[in-house]
Amino acid sequence: MFKSMILSAALFLGVAAHAQVPVIKIDGSSTVFPITEAMAEEFQTAQKGKVRVTVGISGTGGGFKKFCRGEIDVQNASRPIQTAELEACRKTSVKFIELPIAYDATAVVVNPKNTWLKSITVAELKKMWEPAAQGKVMTWADVNPAWPKEKLKLYGAGSDSGTFDYFTEAVVGKSKSSRGDYTASEDDNTLVTGVSTDLYALGYVPLAYAAENKAKLKVVPVVGGDKAPKKEAIMPSRETVEAGTYFPLSRPVFIYVSEASMKKAEIKDFVNFYLSNCATIVPEVKYVPLPAKAYETGKAHVKNNKLGTVFGGHSEVGLKIDQLMKREGSL
Incomplete structure (x- = not known):
């Protein structure tokens, strides 16, 4: 009887401790998945189990549906947010920071x-x-x-x-x-x-x-x-x-971070970790990294809580890296 009570208490404490570990929820693009998966693994290792990161694949469009319903913290996107998605986020008061992280x-x-x-x-x-x-x-x-x-x-x-x-x-x-x-x-x-x-x-x-x-x-x-x-x-x-010579099938890829989620310390830490490690991890998983200045601009956008998109609700075919950087304020 006494042993079973101790075992039950230990199990309860174990479950409670696990429940207290904050979870960062990410979904969206299968294109961006390999980058974010690698970042999640590195971040969790660095955090030594203090934070858990889940990364799903429901496509950019499927991910934005969840993102605009407030169901996830970070959205992987292989294109900019579109007009209908901006409206969906507006209706649910979901505001976000747009961060280009690589080219594909x-x-x-x-x-x-x-x-x-x-x-x-x-x-x-x-x-x-x-x-x-x-x-x-x-x-x-x-x-x-x-x-x-x-x-x-x-x-x-x-x-x-x-x-x-x-x-x-x-x-x-x-x-x-x-x-x-x-x-x-x-x-x-x-x-x-x-x-x-x-x-x-x-x-x-x-x-x-x-x-x-x-x-x-x-x-x-x-x-x-x-x-x-x-x-x-x-x-x-x-x-x-x-x-810019592989035309027209080169394009930037992004993560979008909810403003509400960014108020959580573990998510701000994760996003800054992500931007700090893009130059190393992006090429390791066979994508094209942006110039270093682009990631510094991204960190500044996080620090200053720069909300919204610079794309006006539509993609642009053949956008070159320097054009993207100029638009984001890196040049």
Whole structure:
């Protein structure tokens, strides 16, 4: 009897102690997930169990729904917050700090055994992905007569993904404008698996996922079109993203932090830790870091509680790093 009382008391104290550990809730973009997951692991190690960080993947759009309902502290986003999301946050009085943390390149990928696709133009991508292609552009040869008369299997981001929003705007010309008869997922690992097991597949994933799966995927150089800085096929890489030549599929990625959450010491500590470690961790997980001054500007925005977005509720195709820094006040 006495032993059971001691055991019950110990269990109660253990549960109570665990319950007292503050939890930082993060959700959103699968593109930004690898960066934030790495940050969360490093931060929790540094905190020695005093703080717990959870990181979910519901896509940028799905994450903003939770963020604007006040359900999460930090939102991973692979595009800027959009007009409808700004309105949703306004209705629930959720204010936020917008922090660019890296650049990503969306990589066009095919099966490694694909021998016919040496490069692809934005016009060819549009012919594949535009809504008018559904039910009509069904084979590779329908896009280009020089390609095989084999069924084209497409893999791409789901409609809650910021990558979907950006890719459709950059390639088709209108955000969320896409054929619907393709394999869609907010989880980029699902897309990697699909393309890697199908000879006649083509998909698009963040460069980091392509880099982590070099044996499973072949990255295709992209010819950017009339507005591209270079009129030639360009491979996505840190160098071409920094130079602004991988066009139009380079874009900044973000975290958004709730003003209410930022009042908690552990969340402010986490955000400052995040910005302090971007220069090291971002390239480790195969993304392109911003210049050091950009992260210092981010810290200043946190210190000064700079609220809102500098994007006016929409994405911008082909925004270069120096243009982003100027907008954020880093230049």
